[in-house]
Amino acid sequence: MSKVVFLSPEVSAYALMAQGLARQRFGDKASIVGASTQLEAPDPQAVAALSERGIDADALTTQHSGEVDLADADLVVSLGPTTEAPTVPGATRQLHWKLPALPREADASMQRTAFAALCEQLQMRIAILEQLLDLPEGPVSSEFHGSIRVADLPASVRFYAWLLNVWPKEWTHRYAIFIRPDLGLNFVLLVSDGKTLHHDTLYHLGVGVDSRQAVIDAYHRASDFGARIEKPPRTTWKGTPLHELWLSDPDGTLIEIYARLTDSELAEKPADEQPTFLVPGTEPKE
Secondary structure, three states, X not given: OEEEEEEEOOOHHHHHHHHHHHHHHHHHHEEEEEEEOOXXXXXXXXXXXXXXXXXXXXXXXXXXXXXXXXXXXXXXXXXXXXXXXXXXXXXXXXXXXXXXXXXOOOOHHHHHHHHHHHHHHHHHHHHHHHHHHOXXXXXXXXXXXXOEEEOOHHHHHHHHHHHHOOOOOEEOOXXXXXXXXXXXXXXXXXXXXXXXXXXXXXXXEEEEOOOHHHHHHHHHHHHHHOOEEEEEEEEEOOOOOEEEEEEEOOOOOEEEEEEEOOHHHHOOXXXXXXXXXXXXXXXXXX
């Protein structure tokens, strides 16, 4: 079981809300701890916002950060209105979520609205985190191209984190940004905002791998991961010869995992140029 610590350096309300929402979301799939450098009585607006979502704040305990063994955590998520992440000594893995500042001096109505909005943002971030905690190893990619809107941001983040073999560098309730410096990649998933997603203009996205065997390995990994396989691994000879595997993401966008042929492989081209299936048993039935 993963241990996740939500750490609020100054305002404990962030840690309280994140802890409650994460426990509701994860259940017994993860151990969730809320911690802060400054303990204070639970903020009434935070308690009310959690209560509206069926969470009893009295069942939550925010610990002082000095009493929490951060080195024992699988992940430390720092929370607060600042852009810079605080230094967390001993953390195995750390994320920082920049959140809206809480309007302490505003009237009660504005505070309720602000805390409700904060809850919505945290719920989406935590939903994405849930999809990433048990992420299996994905294919080793060497090329990628594309940028898309998505209908289900958490599900799409999980799929592309697997496909790219990396967590997003940053995510909010509206978008997730994947960075792969080795590919020169900055790839953004953006919520659809109610727009109808069309697949007739965007044909597909692609991930290049190093060899025929890498395409075959990606097929087995995709099967284990539960990805939808549109076409099993095969070598196609017409046009640009490729070893290729076709998947689809949660919205139905086609994904091609491909490798270019070596000179010796090109010499194997059959006279009829029909596809060569690379995994026994995946050929079309007669």
